[in-house]
Amino acid sequence: MASLQTEALVIGGGSTGAGVARDAAMRGLRTVLVERKDLADGTTGRFHGLLHSGGRYAVKDPDAAKECIAENVILRQTASDCIEDTGGLFVCTPWDDPAFGDEFVAGCRATGVPVEEIRAAEALRREPRLHPDTSRAFTVPDAAIDAWKLVWGCARSAEEHGARILLYHRVLELERDGRKVTGALVHNELTGEELRIHADVVINAAGAWAGQIAELAGCRVNVLPGKGIMIAMNHRLVNTVVNRCKMPADGDIIVPIRTVCVVGTTDTRVADPDELEVTQSEIGEMLDEGEKLVPGFREARALRVWAGARPLFSLEEVSDTREVTRSHALLDHRERDGVEGLVTITGGKTTTFRLMAEVAVDAACEQLGVDRSSRTAEEPLPGSDDGRFYFLGSRLRAREPVPQTDEIICECELITRERLEEAMRRRGTANLDDIRRTVRLGMGPCQGGFCTYRATGILHAVERLDHRAANASLISFLQERWKGVHPILYGDQARQAWLDDWIFQGLLGVQHLPT
């Protein structure tokens, strides 16, 4: 069996794991990251895209609020290319008690979240689709953050500092030598081969799956997967992050991100973070709540629904996951369970991923007896060096000055053939869903109706796939897209889906292809 030796082994390729790998590699540790699927395939790739100001937790969870605003300031400096500075509003709709606004302002002041009350008329001027009877409005520095860019930026930076990123590698066992964890046995999900990784320290950054990993070392970590559903609408119904000004509850936030806006979310405790079913009643509730912030919400076109699993850490059993803190949890198993060589970092938010990575690597360094401190609060991610924020027209502005003869393969997301081929070569994957996470293929209004066939034909050529492998890629991509489409198909999006069905099953007849 193949084996390799490293100082730090990071488990999990979400924002936390990628952040840990980067931080560890920047401190000069030899680092390997293993992820059972693709980067940001778990919770990180399945949230609404909010870079918290902390306002949301100012009243209910002040510790989380403080962490959020501190990290918000840092990420604006170090990950600017991943951030759109939309700003945030907290508004009192006719369903909300205007008096809560005072409590909200007091909470923000106490936690250091910059807040300013503006006239309701001014809020409506900025966001004309808001409910006309909005009574109060407050600005906070919420923003939108592109999780894929963020994670890929961390991974690239980690690699530049010598780390190895092993995707589609699932941890089967944690290796033990008495009371010490000495590495892991991992399974390459694509080739079926096994690999033994010897490590001086293992950092468990598996988020909602952290309990499963810790259990492999005989440690009990009570991670409660809290299911949240989100719906992406075809348009940016708002251009500012808009929150209901009340205690956090279901469906009380709309985040504009890229070309869409996302309404979220719910919070339901689930047993297994891999089993996240979306029900019609949850969808109905999201749409009704969206309607309260933006009247006419149900008339707008809904693209997709999905669910993510928050990793909520709790010392005791609870029934309502809304009540669990959004702060992160660092567990040094040497002190806690008498198990050396293992650190677990879980809980938290994507907003606080950098801080989580820092404290996790601090703990790992301490176990290793290494005294080097984190530089991630100062050193920007690749692509964010100029400190300029992403904005919606970025891609267009970069291309506009020169007449284009490039073919656009995905018209919805403006992906050129050259860019797609480059992504295919770089990723070396036969899985179109991996390509989607890299360049946003098929994520726009037609949900892959036009680009899927083209991308398959290109993949067939670039990756020299045989036709059966290409057919399998095409069909699994269609199934993957359908997963988020079918529970929420109505209005014009249903029309679109019928056209897509016609293309694949009527015109092309992909259901008759050999796989």
Added chain:
Amino acid sequence: MTYDTVVIGAGVAGLTAALRLADEGKRVLVTAKGVGSTHLAPATIDVLGFDPGPVARPAEALPAFTAANPEHPYARLQPGLIAASVEWFKERLPAIGYQGGMEENFLLPTAVGAVKPSALVPETMAAGDLRAGGQCVFVGLGLKDFYPAYLAENLAEARLDGHAVSARAIEVSLPLAGRPDRSSAGFARLLEERSVRDALVRELTPKLEQDERVGFPAVLGLARAGEVWRELEARLARPVFEVATLPPSLSGIRLYNAMSSALREAGGRMHVGEPVVRAETSGGRVEAVITQPTARATAYRADSFVLATGGFASGGLQVDSYGEVSESVFDLPLVDTPPPGGSRFLPDYFAEHPLNRVGVAVDDRLRPMTADGRPVYQNLHASGATVAGACPWHEASGNGLSLATGYAAAAAILEGAS
């Protein structure tokens, strides 16, 4: 304004009904929100391609099919009507040069290299027929909507009644420098230029092998399509055929152009871009339909009306965020709707979804019916994808359904008038 018949919708169903009636001297108006699904779909007439395995002989297979599917629109039609509609269509649109008929299906390659049965195929596609196997070469022109290597590999694996197909791909580069428009419509315009065809023939000829048939994406011209195709056959000295690919569909646009000019020549009128917003009804009859393309509403009165607005894809049927399904113009009663709270779609993409067969139920004169089987309006007939009970892309029956029901709606109107 008064007409004998107003047809709502300008797809194959609506244009068929209108053309049949105009040919019989009726004053006909077609009013439509926009062009129909002709611009999305190839011009082949698929009557019955799968049941669920491939259907070789549609005429022979239809009686058993309608017996097994009594709620299918085909089961509403008089025996022989489907065949009559197909024969009429073939004769009536000589510009398309339809080949084939109801006796035996053609087997055409799709753009991924699957095989699709079709009853009638345009002359530009006929040489793609795979029934007897043979050697095909597929030519990529650098069009982003056509991947001949992928197509050829899949097709080479197809076993058709023991006939093997050998298939390979060639890429040629047309002189495209400085031309940013690379949609299939752009390629079609390009291929109408003599110099471009010269370059194509020059580059392709030495690469072809003996006995090969030559397949192109369906972009061989628009207005002068037949001419471009014939010229390529002559100059390449081999059978040449088009393979349908992603929308916009050039062959479908040619069909739309042929049908709408035939209708105008026969005295019919067409108002495209003028959707019907409501209807005036009284005494169990439709009196007029109202359009409002600008500020002023216009009422069109007629003796009879044909509803040919299509299904969900075309907006003839719609589903709202509560899952309520409705017909867009007359709010007609629908059948085959999933029960309240029931799922509308299944998690398996390729499954038959509960919403697939929703539509209006019709009587044997194709009049939309109420739940108790009476016509909703005495003089309203429905055709095409608005009619309940079909699953066109599973059956490969799309244009066949539109043609047959459009033809039948006209027949019912003519019969009622006589």
